[in-house]
Amino acid sequence: MDCEPFRARDFVITEEGLALALVLDGPIDGKLFGTLRYRRDGDRWVKLGTHEGNRAAESAGLLQRLESLDVSLPAISPDRVVMHLEQRRSLSRLIERAATNETLASMPQQDAIVDPRPARLARLVEILQRRGIPLDVLGITGSLLIGAVSPAGDIDLTIRGTAAFDATRRAVHEAIAAGELQSLSHADWRTAWERRGSSLTFDEYRRHQERKGTQWLIDGTKVDLSLALPTELPTAGRKIGRRTIRARILDDRHAFALPARWQVEHAEITEILTWTATFTGQVRCGETCLAIGTVERTTDGSLRLLIGADREAADDRLVLVD
Structure with a gap:
């Protein structure tokens, strides 16, 4: 194993032939967190969808709770990595x-x-x-x-x-x-x-x-x-329900980061956050957006709107309002 740091979007491969795309720089609490994207089948890689990958990760005992994000993700310890692709x-x-x-x-x-x-x-x-x-x-x-x-x-x-x-x-x-x-x-x-x-x-x-x-x-x-960019874990929060909002974008400096974040002008919600590529860079400072997602109450008492609880984000929206 090399000594290259583990960064979000690197891939790590296990001895069992599982390939994880890291979603966070790591390790965090001794684990590398990612999504299970491929499994080896003989001399081929088989691509796994989000839900299929999560099922395979659960079967392999890889799902681990990341309390700061209020989510369970596939995770492995660095000593299980047989190949790190930086x-x-x-x-x-x-x-x-x-x-x-x-x-x-x-x-x-x-x-x-x-x-x-x-x-x-x-x-x-x-x-x-x-x-x-x-x-x-x-x-x-x-x-x-x-x-x-x-x-x-x-x-x-x-x-x-x-x-x-x-x-x-x-x-x-x-x-x-x-x-x-x-x-x-x-x-x-x-x-x-x-x-x-x-x-x-x-x-x-x-x-x-x-x-x-x-x-x-x-x-x-x-x-x-x-x-x-180096990933920064957002302030820990807990999901409390669904919400649809209209809000004005006040700060888009992190619109293309992982996770993407926007500070917004709204009566209750202070921030919109997404891990989903579809919505990265979606809206710009000064624009008004329509957003549908999951409200999280953070440890400092503020409310943010999470757009895209999974890769497909089938029920969530973040769009520019003319």
Whole structure:
């Protein structure tokens, strides 16, 4: 085992062939908390949905209560980790191996299936570097990180640091204008919406996602961009019920963080918080939003609204109100 710190969005793999995507920097109380995203089946990785992953984690005895978040999550101790796939170092290795299509998880791959994403990732990095984005802020997560062969899969790119994240979005905008990268088509957006499965209508989903500047195409492969910052556990709280609110955004400095947070102007709710990628960066300072979620009373007595109790967040909403 290496001595790299464990960061949110890194993957860790157990001897049993379970791959967890970390949701918090760790360890916390001696455990690494994440979501169970893949399990090994022979020489292949099988992707698990949120509920399927939680069931598998429960069967494996991995669910552990994290009292500060009032939630149970898959968790393992660091000594159970047989492979730690770190975002930035792994991206550099992927680029080096792109020519031979090697993967990071050192697993045999499906016969006669070539994943084009490593080569496209290398080209993407070259495009970004020419526009001033340094290699040392770039990382990779998701299926490409663990070596799951998925020719139709996305490239999940992470950027460390808010300034670099904003600069990358500007660089992508320039590269699209120059024809080096491509915007998503109507069909691409519909596919992304159907995969996400949120409560937003297609038009709502596309409207909010397009203005974030965090999704685009390179040679037909979709890229998803995420901001990587040290995670901060929110003030501990307890869930007390459901609520629908309209509120004005007062502070959006943490809108793309994990978790994403907004300070709001409302008679009772002081903060909106989400762990769900669909709603990250959803609204901006000065805008009015409609939000549906779960109210949490924190230990300091304040109330916040949690949007998205799981990845799909099927009943929750966070949308801009004109």
